[in-house]
Amino acid sequence: MIRVLLPTHLRTLANVQGEVELELEGEATQRLVLDALETNYPMLRGTIRDQATQQRRAFLRFFGCGEDLSHDSPDAPLPDAIVTGAEPFMVVGAMAGG
Amino acid sequence: MRDRTAENAEVVFCENRVEPRKGALMSGVRLLVGTRKGAFVLTSDENRERWDVSDPSFAGWEIYHLKGSPADPNRLYASQSTGWFGQLIQRSDDGGKSWQPMGNKFEYDGVPGTHQWYDGTPHPWEFARVWHLEPSLDDPDSIYAGVEDAALFRSNDGGGTWQELSGLRGHGSGSSWAPGAGGLCLHTIVLDPRDPERIFVAISAAGVFRTDDGGKTWRAANRGLHSGGIPDETAEVGHCVHKLAMHPSRPDVLFMQKHWDVMRSDDAAESWQEVSGNLPTDFGFAIDVHAHEPETIYVVPIKSDSEHYPPDGKLRVYRSRSGGNEWEALTEGLPQKDCYVNVLRDAMAVDSLDSCGVYFGTTGGQVYASADAGDTWAPIVRDLPAVLSVEVQTLP
Numbered sequence: 001m002i003r004v005l006l007p008t009h010l011r012t013l014a015n016v017q018g019e020v021e022l023e024l025e026g027e028a029t030q031r032l033v034l035d036a037l038e039t040n041y042p043m044l045r046g047t048i049r050d051q052a053t054q055q056r057r058a059f060l061r062f063f064g065c066g067e068d069l070s071h072d073s074p075d076a077p078l079p080d081a082i083v084t085g086a087e088p089f090m091v092v093g094a095m096a097g098g
Numbered sequence: 099m100r101d102r103t104a105e106n107a108e109v110v111f112c113e114n115r116v117e118p119r120k121g122a123l124m125s126g127v128r129l130l131v132g133t134r135k136g137a138f139v140l141t142s143d144e145n146r147e148r149w150d151v152s153d154p155s156f157a158g159w160e161i162y163h164l165k166g167s168p169a170d171p172n173r174l175y176a177s178q179s180t181g182w183f184g185q186l187i188q189r190s191d192d193g194g195k196s197w198q199p200m201g202n203k204f205e206y207d208g209v210p211g212t213h214q215w216y217d218g219t220p221h222p223w224e225f226a227r228v229w230h231l232e233p234s235l236d237d238p239d240s241i242y243a244g245v246e247d248a249a250l251f252r253s254n255d256g257g258g259t260w261q262e263l264s265g266l267r268g269h270g271s272g273s274s275w276a277p278g279a280g281g282l283c284l285h286t287i288v289l290d291p292r293d294p295e296r297i298f299v300a301i302s303a304a305g306v307f308r309t310d311d312g313g314k315t316w317r318a319a320n321r322g323l324h325s326g327g328i329p330d331e332t333a334e335v336g337h338c339v340h341k342l343a344m345h346p347s348r349p350d351v352l353f354m355q356k357h358w359d360v361m362r363s364d365d366a367a368e369s370w371q372e373v374s375g376n377l378p379t380d381f382g383f384a385i386d387v388h389a390h391e392p393e394t395i396y397v398v399p400i401k402s403d404s405e406h407y408p409p410d411g412k413l414r415v416y417r418s419r420s421g422g423n424e425w426e427a428l429t430e431g432l433p434q435k436d437c438y439v440n441v442l443r444d445a446m447a448v449d450s451l452d453s454c455g456v457y458f459g460t461t462g463g464q465v466y467a468s469a470d471a472g473d474t475w476a477p478i479v480r481d482l483p484a485v486l487s488v489e490v491q492t493l494p
Contacts (some may be wrong), residue, residue, distance in 0.1 A: 009183060013199065029125045043199040047183040050192060051203045059182040 002033055005089040007060075010035075010091065014041040019088055028083045030062060031074040048091055058072070063090040127449045128193065128491040129467075130159035130174065131459055135483035137176055139194045142478075146455055146469040149478045152462060155197060156188065157422040163230050163444055163487040166193075170238040171491050175200075175257060177243070178346035185227050187243075189257050200257035200382050204228070204245055207264035213247065214276040223247045223267070232287035235294070244284035247302040248275060250313065263313035266299065271318060271335040278338045278357075279403075285443055286342045290349040298352065300369060303338035307356070308367050322363075322370030323356065339373040340383045345392035353395050353422070355385040355443070360397055373422020378409050384446035388471060389454040393421040395455060396448075396472060399439040406436035406461075413459070417472050431475035432466065439464070444487035451492060459485025 004020040011017065022036045031054075038045045049056050054074070056062070062069040065079045067088050080085040124290045129140035136154030142392070155161075156178045164176035176197070185204065196212040210223035226246040234240035241257040249267045251260040259485040266272075266284075271456035275282060286300035305320040323337045345351065354361040354370065359380050362369040371476070374380035387396035395418050399442045401409045408414060413432045416425040440461035443475045449455035456472050463482040468475045 007182075009180070012179075013183075013186070044187065046202045050184075052205055057182065057184060 001038070001085045002028060002036075002082060003085050004033065004037060005088040005090045006044075007091060007093040009093070013043055013047065016041070022086075027059070029075050030044040030069065030072065030078065030080045030089075033089055034074075059096065061092045063092050064088070073087060105155055126493050127455060128166075128171075128493055129447070129457060129465065129478070130164045130166065130194070130487075130489040130491070131461070131482065131485060132164050132487035133445075133459075133466055133483035133485050134160055137161040137164055137178075137194075137447070138479075140465065140478055144451055146467055148453075149391075149467075151479050152194070152266035159186075160227075161486065162227060163489075164188075165231050165233060165489045166491045167178075167233040167238040167241075168235050169233075169492060173233070173238040173256075175231045175233060175241055177207060177231055179227045180415065185225070187228065187231075187257050194267070196235050200313075201253070201259050204243070204249075204260050205262070206249060206267070206446065207262040211271060214274055216277060218276075220273070223249075225249075226281060228288055229283045229285045232289060235289055235291055242297075243289050243315070244287050244299060246281045246283035247277075248282045248304065249286040250284055250287070250297075250299055250335070252313070256420045260289050264306060264311075265309070265315045269307065269316050269318070273303070274335060275301065275304040286339070288342050288344050288352070290344075290416055292349045296349070298342060298344075299355075300339040300342050302340065303357070304335045305339050306342065306367050319363075319367035320370070322372075323361065323369065324359070324372075325357065333455060343385045343387045343395065345387040348392050351389060351392065351421075355382050355386050355397055357381065357403060360385065360422060365400065373418070375418070375423035375425055377416055377425050378427075382441075382460060383443040384441050386446045386448050386456070388456075389448050389450040391419070391454075394419050394471070395421065396446065397425075398446070400440060406440045411436050411438060413437040413460075415456070415468075415475075428468075428472040428475070431468075438462075442486055444489075445485050446489050447490040449490045449492045451469065455490065457488050457490055459488045463486065 002022045064082045126143040131138040136157045139152040142149045159178045162177045167173040172193040175187040177187040187200045189200045190197045215221035228243045230244040232242040243251040250263045253260050268324040284301045288298040289391045289455045290296035307316045308319045309316045318334045324331045325337045326424035328336045340355045343353045350366040351361045353481040360374045363370045382400045412434045417424045437461035454471045456468045461484040464476045464480050
């Protein structure tokens with residue numbers, strides 16, 4: 001079970017409180033996590049990654065286990081602590097803007 | 099000779115807008131206000147003296163535009179976006195009480211190609227946001243979206259899926275279009291109530307385009323426009339048109355607030371004539387037409403493109419009862435000193451009550467209303483986030 005922590009606006013959009021929990025088939029990667037997230041919450045499509053290019057949106061980052069995972073390959077295995085649910089996969093919005 | 103076509107058009111329009119003819123009983127108005135930090139719904143009865151202001155919807159998000167279907171006033175559409183999370187489209191089927199996220203995949207048709215960048219170099223076409231939503235006049239599930247980078251999309255399933263009308267972007271001049279200061283945006287969509295195949299759009303800074311075949315083919319419609327600051331001041335494209343307005347009883351008459359100049363066309367945008375007349379400045383963004391007087395038009399002059407606020411710190415709406423050239427300042431109830439707000443292109447609207455109501459919002463967060471066609475004004479609300487758009491629904 002993967003725990004995903006979304007920024008406030010996306011929790012509101014997805015109508016969820018707290019963390020989202022996802023069950024994945026296969027080895028957990030960023031791509032599979034985001035695929036599962038968008039399958040369960042279709043309203044999030046396009047808000048984390050571009051729908052055409054699948055690129056992470058510029059003002060978002062992926063954190064986990066105290067590391068910035070944003071520039072890892074979307075197909076790289078996630079850290080064990082995220083895979084086991086000990087740590088959340090965090091989608092973080094840039095602290096910028098007015 | 100009386101123009102029977104126009105008369106017929108008016109009948110169709112009235113039926114489509116679900117707005118009875120002049121003289122009929124009305125129950126009120128609903129203003130749909132898009133701001134930098136959410137959407138607000140402002141409601142009043144036909145007296146338009148006391149208003150209810152809703153809590154924000156989509157709090158914290160930019161709402162460039164929201165608009166109701168003329169065929170079903172409870173069907174609303176909203177363009178919701180931020181730089182963080184991109185573009186969403188929201189739909190309400192109950193007049194704004196509740197909303198559902200709809201499709202937000204705006205994919206250019208084919209290979210997008212390039213347009214000009216600010217420095218004149220080719221720049222890939224990239225979707226940024228939806229500036230304007232224009233519901234069909236007769237089908238609540240059909241709606242057009244004008245987007246940045248400039249293109250026109252249509253949904254026929256209530257916003258679930260979107261298809262580009264790529265004949266516009268494929269117009270031969272497309273690769274030469276360049277953005278205005280706000281981006282290369284398609285911000286105005288005017289539907290002809292007499293002919294569903296005819297649509298006018300305006301793009302900053304390309305100009306006006308018209309289709310007569312439902313969006314398959316388009317032609318530039320900028321003859322008569324003069325724009326200083328571009329190499330050929332009368333070029334076929336390259337004009338920074340800010341907004342178009344049409345009275346539904348006369349679909350061939352269009353009014354335009356251009357970057358500089360207020361213009362009119364009497365031949366469905368085949369040609370344009372300047373009608374700035376005695377305006378204190380002919381720069382501005384918003385323009386609209388009185389609901390019952392097709393020759394009465396409204397603008398809000400803004401000092402200049404380098405100082406986006408009213409001249410002399412006085413917020414003045416200007417009204418022409420002669421279709422332009424002769425303008426009168428409307429000031430009663432509006433701040434006449436120390437006012438330095440802007441009124442953006444989609445931030446003015448008129449209702450269709452017997453005594454035409456006129457509304458506009460400012461970048462300072464005020465929404466002003468006039469229940470007497472502009473003679474007097476009062477703020478509905480003073481402290482919203484910066485107002486991006488104002489639309490009004492006249493409710494039965």
